[in-house]
Every structure is written in C-alpha cells, then in structure tokens.
Amino acid sequence: MDLSIIGAATINGLLMGGIYTLVASGLTLIYGVLHIINFAHGSLLMLAMFGVYYLLMKLGIDPYLSLIIMVPAMYVLGFYLYRFLIGKLSSGKDENILLITLGLSILIENLALMFFKGDSRTISLSYTDKMIEVGPSLVALPKLISFAAAMVLCALLGLLITRTDTGKAIRAVAKERMGARLVGIDVERVFAISFGIGLATLGAAACLLMPIFYVSPTTGHVFVMVAFTVVVLGGMGSFMGAVIGGLIVGLTESFGGLFLGESLGQIGISLIFILILLFRPSGLFGAKQ
Amino acid sequence: MNALSSRQSWFLHGGLLAIALIFPFVFNSPFAVNFGVLALFYAFIGQSWNIAGGFAGQLSFGHVAFFGVGAYASTIVQMRYGFSPWMGLPASALAGAVIGGVIAALSFRAGLKGSYFALITLAFAEVLRIIANSVEITGGGLGMLIPMKQTLANFQFSERIGFYFVILALTVVSVVLAIWLKNCRFGARLAAIRENEDAALALGINVFAEKIKIMMLSGAIGGVGGCFFAQYFLYIDPSIVFGVDKSVEMLLVSMIGGAGTVYGPLIGAVLLAGLSEYTRTVTSVQGLSLVLYGTLLVIIIAFLPNGLIDLFRRRKKLSAPAQSVLTKSTSRES
Numbered sequence: 302m303d304l305s306i307i308g309a310a311t312i313n314g315l316l317m318g319g320i321y322t323l324v325a326s327g328l329t330l331i332y333g334v335l336h337i338i339n340f341a342h343g344s345l346l347m348l349a350m351f352g353v354y355y356l357l358m359k360l361g362i363d364p365y366l367s368l369i370i371m372v373p374a375m376y377v378l379g380f381y382l383y384r385f386l387i388g389k390l391s392s393g394k395d396e397n398i399l400l401i402t403l404g405l406s407i408l409i410e411n412l413a414l415m416f417f418k419g420d421s422r423t424i425s426l427s428y429t430d431k432m433i434e435v436g437p438s439l440v441a442l443p444k445l446i447s448f449a450a451a452m453v454l455c456a457l458l459g460l461l462i463t464r465t466d467t468g469k470a471i472r473a474v475a476k477e478r479m480g481a482r483l484v485g486i487d488v489e490r491v492f493a494i495s496f497g498i499g500l501a502t503l504g505a506a507a508c509l510l511m512p513i514f515y516v517s518p519t520t521g522h523v524f525v526m527v528a529f530t531v532v533v534l535g536g537m538g539s540f541m542g543a544v545i546g547g548l549i550v551g552l553t554e555s556f557g558g559l560f561l562g563e564s565l566g567q568i569g570i571s572l573i574f575i576l577i578l579l580f581r582p583s584g585l586f587g588a589k590q
Numbered sequence: 591m592n593a594l595s596s597r598q599s600w601f602l603h604g605g606l607l608a609i610a611l612i613f614p615f616v617f618n619s620p621f622a623v624n625f626g627v628l629a630l631f632y633a634f635i636g637q638s639w640n641i642a643g644g645f646a647g648q649l650s651f652g653h654v655a656f657f658g659v660g661a662y663a664s665t666i667v668q669m670r671y672g673f674s675p676w677m678g679l680p681a682s683a684l685a686g687a688v689i690g691g692v693i694a695a696l697s698f699r700a701g702l703k704g705s706y707f708a709l710i711t712l713a714f715a716e717v718l719r720i721i722a723n724s725v726e727i728t729g730g731g732l733g734m735l736i737p738m739k740q741t742l743a744n745f746q747f748s749e750r751i752g753f754y755f756v757i758l759a760l761t762v763v764s765v766v767l768a769i770w771l772k773n774c775r776f777g778a779r780l781a782a783i784r785e786n787e788d789a790a791l792a793l794g795i796n797v798f799a800e801k802i803k804i805m806m807l808s809g810a811i812g813g814v815g816g817c818f819f820a821q822y823f824l825y826i827d828p829s830i831v832f833g834v835d836k837s838v839e840m841l842l843v844s845m846i847g848g849a850g851t852v853y854g855p856l857i858g859a860v861l862l863a864g865l866s867e868y869t870r871t872v873t874s875v876q877g878l879s880l881v882l883y884g885t886l887l888v889i890i891i892a893f894l895p896n897g898l899i900d901l902f903r904r905r906k907k908l909s910a911p912a913q914s915v916l917t918k919s920t921s922r923e924s
Contacts (some may be wrong), residue, residue: 316838338705338709338891366725386888389892390888390891390892391891391892393913395705395893396649396704396705396708397705397895399649399704399705400649400845400887400891401887401888401891401892402889403638403651403838403841403887404884404885404886404887404891405884405888406884407838407880407884407887408881408882408884408885408888410877410880411877411878411880411881411884412877413877413883414876414877415876415877415881418876419876439866440723477866524718526712526713529709562724564723564724564730564731565720565721565723565724566719567720568717568720569722571713571714571716571717571720572717574709574710574713575713575714576709576712577698578697578700578702578706578709578710579696579697579699579700579702579710580700582700582706583701
C-alpha cells in the first residue's frame with residue numbers, strides 16, 4: 302500500500318479522534334468520575350449544535366464566537382436538568398438514571414424532528430474550506446482548530462478536577478459519597494455542578510463541530526456509542542485517557558475503513574468497546590479496582 | 591395478578607383471550623387488523639425483553655440482537671437452503687437462544703451488571719448489524735426480499751387475519767411462559783437475582799447459570815419475533831432488524847406497561863401501537879408519538895416504577911387491608 306495513503310489515513314484518523322475526544326471529555330467527567338450514565342449525551346450535543354446553527358442563521362453569530370453563549374447556556378441547562386429532573390426523579394438509582402436519560406434522549410430527538418425536520422444542515426463560512434498543509438495531505442483549518450481545542454479542553458478539565466476546590470469536592474463525592482456528606486459537602490449540588498460542566502463541554506464541542514460536521518436530529522447517534530467507547534477505553538475518569546482513547550478510536554475507524562472496506566470497517570469501535578469491558582474494564586489509564 | 595383469586599384469574603385470562611379472538615371479526619377492516627397484528631407483535635417482542643429485563647433484572651439496550659438474528663436465520667434458512675418458511679420459526683428460536691447464550695456467557699463471566707450490561711448489549715447488536723451489512727449470505731446492505739407467494743404452506747396469507755392468528759398464538763405462548771415464570775422455582779430464583787444478586791449467591795443460587803438460561807429463553811422469543819417480522823413485511827435489511835430503535839421499543843413497551851409483570855408488555859404494546867397509529871393518521875406530525883413515549887418513560891420511572899399496571903394495582907392495595915398484603919408478600923418468599 303502506498304505510504305502516502307497510510308499517512309493521510311493517520312492524519313484523518315487523528316483529527317477524527319480529536320473530535321471524539323472533544324465529545325467524550327464531558328462524558329469522562331459525568332460517567333467516568335461520578336458514574337452517572339448519561340445516555341442523552343448525544344442528543345444534548347445535537348441540541349447544542351442546533352443552537353449554534355440558529356445563532357449563526359438568525360443572529361449571524363460566528364460559531365467560534367458562540368462559545369461564550371453556548372458554554373454557559375449548556376452549563377445552566379445541565380445544572381437544572383440534573384437538579385429538577387434526573388437527580389430528583391431517579392431516586393439516585395443507577396439504572397433509573399440510565400432509563401431516564403434514555404427517555405430524555407428519545408424526547409429531545411423527536412422534538413428536534415418535530416421542530417427542525419429530518420434533513421441535515423451544514424454551514425459554510427469564509428474559513429470552512431480553508432486548507433492547511435500538514436505533512437503529505439491537506440487539512441481543513443476548522444478540523445485543526447477542533448483538534449487543538451479538544452486537547453486544551455481535556456487539559457482544562459484535568460486541572461479543574463485536580464487543582465480546584467470544586468474538583469476536590471467532585472472527587473470526594475465520587476470516592477465516598479457518605480463521607481463527603483459528613484464533612485459538609487452538598488452532594489446533590491456537586492452532582493448537578495458536574496452534570497453542568499459535562500454539558501458545558503458539549504456546548505464547546507458543538508461550537509467547534511458545527512463548521513466541520515452536519516447537524517440533524519439523529520446526529521447524536523453517531524456519537525453516543527463512540528463517546529462511551531472513548532471513556533471506557535481511556536479509563537474511567539482519566540482525561541489523559543480520554544485524549545489517548547479518542548485518538549485510538551479515531552485511528553481504528555480510519556484504518557478499519559482503509560483495510561476492511563467502508564461497511565465492515567465500522568466494526569472496530571464496537572469491538573473495542575466489547576473487548577475492553579470484557580477483558581480490561583479499568584481501561585488503559587484507569588485505576589485498577 | 592397476585593391479588594386475584596384463581597377463579598378471578600381464569601375469568602381475566604379467558605376474557606382477554608376471548609376479546610383477542612373476536613377482535614378481527616368485529617373490526618375487520620385491514621387497518622384494524624393491521625393494528626391488532628402490530629400491537630400483538632410489540633407485546634410479543636416486549637415480552638422477550640421483559641423476561642430478561644423485568645423478571646431477572648438484566649437491563650438490556652441491545653435486545654434487537656436476538657430479533658435481528660432470528661429474522662436473518664429464518665430468512666436464510668428459507669431463501670438460501672430452500673426450507674419451508676415454517677422451519678424459520680424453530681431456526682430463529684435456536685439462533686436467538688444461541689446468541690443470547692453467547693452474549694450472556696461473555697458478559698456475565700466478566701461480571702458486567704446494570705448499566706455496563708446495558709451498554710455492552712448495545713455494542714453486540716451493533717457488531718451484528720455491521721456483520722449483516724458486510725457478509726454475502728445476508729445480502730449485505732441491500733437486505734433480503736422474500737418473494738410473495740400467498741399460501742399457508744408458505745407462511746403467507748392473502749388476508750391479514752391469518753397473520754393475526756399466528757402472532758396471537760405466539761403471544762399467548764409468551765404470556766403462558768411469563769405466567770409460568772411468575773410461579774415456578776426458576777422464576778423465584780430470577781426474582782432473587784433481580785432484587786439482590788449477592789444475597790441470591792449467598793442463598794446458593796447459581797447466579798451465572800440462571801442468568802444465561804433466562805437470556806437464552808429471552809433470545810429465543812426475540813428471535814421468533816424477528817422471524818414473524820420477516821414473514822409479515824417480506825423484507826429485512828441490517829438497519830431495520832438490527833436498529834437501535836427496535837431495542838428501544840422492546841424496552842419501552844415493557845417498561846411502560848410494567849416490567850416484571852405478566853401483562854405489562856401487552857398494555858405497553860397496545861398503547862404504543864395505538865399512539866403511533868393515531869398520531870400518524872390524525873396529526874401527521876413526525877416524531878410526536880415518540881415524544882409522548884419518551885415523556886411517559888420518564889414519568890413512569892419517576893412515579894410508577896412498576897409501570898402502568900400499577901395504576902390498577904395501587905387501588906387494590908389501598909382497599910385491601912394492610913395485613914393481607916404483608917402476609918401475601920412473606921408467604922411468596924418462603
């Protein structure tokens with residue numbers, strides 16, 4: 302096989318991996334650290350992407366500028382979604398959270414279908430087609446931006462969790478809920494804050510994704526399985542793991558398509574997910590349990 | 591059901607069966623019969639999810655794996671090897687049971703429970719979809735078309751009512767299975783596993799083996815559901831018979847009707863079929879029925895953890911003296 306094709310596939314895989322990391326980073330916090338299984342992660346991303354789309358179409362706000370609107374908006378949505386819906390209604394049971402977020406994802410997706418209709422939308426701006434030379438191949442500028450942003454976002458989340466008081470509280474709640482409550486941490490609030498932060502990263506991901514991806518009510522499907530795979534592969538709660546996991550998944554997809562063909566090539570992601578859960582549930586970088 | 595005396599219970603079952611038998615003669619328009627077929631079909635595949643997810647507490651998000659494998663097994667047996675389509679029924683049950691056993695053995699050997707099990711079943715279904723999409727024997731992404739030849743020997747009926755009685759018979763079998771599970775030792779062991787797996791283990795229950803058995807049974811039912819689907823619509827392709835939405839529908843009908851109850855899936859299925867037919871014909875707004883269904887799921891998890899069937903039960907419990915409820919529940923455990 303031609304070396305340049307492999308080079309191109311590598312670069313393409315890494316960039317795709319960056320996108321997956323971006324989407325999965327929030328899930329690493331809410332699923333990986335707090336074990337809240339948010340099955341609506343994909344649909345909430347889709348919702349945020351429609352937000353970015355309409356901010357551009359109706360108000361003419363550039364997707365990258367939308368960051369300062371979408372990130373806090375999604376944080377607030379996440380905080381109250383947990384406070385008044387998910388946390389309240391699930392009575393703290395793992396499986397109830399899974400089912401409630403499933404119900405939410407069905408709800409969000411079909412509301413989107415009702416209001417926005419089923420067709421895919423893309424945006425085109427002066428910079429969306431701008432190409433940059435990277436090694437042997439040309440790469441769209443927004444893809445590079447999203448890649449860099451994914452790395453920065455994971456670094457920021459890692460810092461947040463290790464260096465700030467909020468992060469300390471989140472880790473305390475994750476490790477020992479009762480103990481955290483005893484030392485005066487408002488556990489429910491910490492859950493809501495974490496969920497908010499998780500969704501805030503989705504807001505950021507939506508702004509960075511919109512210039513390179515399409516949005517339709519089913520866009521979330523593309524990312525649900527992938528995001529869970531990245532989190533499990535990287536190791537629960539490890540942001541470093543999310544980066545590496547995302548890149549591995551991106552490369553697997555890219556080379557799977559190259560060697561196994563378009564149809565069978567998609568099998569890699571699901572296989573990784575199954576094999577990791579069966580044989581190494583702590584993931585690559587997770588603490589052994 | 592437990593609150594009923596055996597005589598009342600015979601009346602209930604007999605009455606339901608009589609209604610189901612008379613239904614297609616009273617409402618004999620193709621539309622109504624089609625509605626009956628769909629409602630029973632959802633009840634049947636919902637029961638497949640229910641005996642694993644409801645009775646044994648093994649929440650799965652990928653039950654469509656069994657459905658799809660059954661659909662392909664029966665169609666391949668018929669189209670590629672020339673067997674009678676009726677042979678598709680045992681073939682699909684076998685295929686569903688095997689896949690159920692394999693998925694269960696792998697996942698439970700690794701100790702996966704709760705949400706981890708739910709997610710890995712989803713991944714297994716996805717793997718099967720991709721395989722069906724890529725290999726030759728399934729016809730790949732183009733799917734398989736079963737030629738139309740409307741004779742009884744060919745599992746096709748010129749009138750929909752034929753299909754109605756086939757799916758009614760299958761549903762009756764599934765309900766009988768569920769009633770048996772409610773009353774037999776095996777079912778009691780499953781309930782123990784659902785309520786507290788560690789305690790069940792401590793009681794000497796072979797948790798691993800019981801869970802594999804129930805997944806095989808559930809898989810067999812799901813597989814037969816796939817066979818019926820293939821014969822009714824005469825066309826299958828990977829994204830239809832391995833699609834996530836079918837998994838979700840199987841889960842929804844039994845969660846909403848009442849997971850772990852005998853008639854939960856039936857109640858949920860009548861509601862699902864009713865809502866989707868109604869919203870499609872009356873409003874023609876895309877997605878509305880699922881919006882209602884998603885909302886219903888959230889409400890049910892929050893307020894009626896045993897599903898809509900609780901609406902009937904609660905009233906009974908309130909009117910019955912507290913004492914009898916207590917003795918009943920303790921006597922069932924012994």
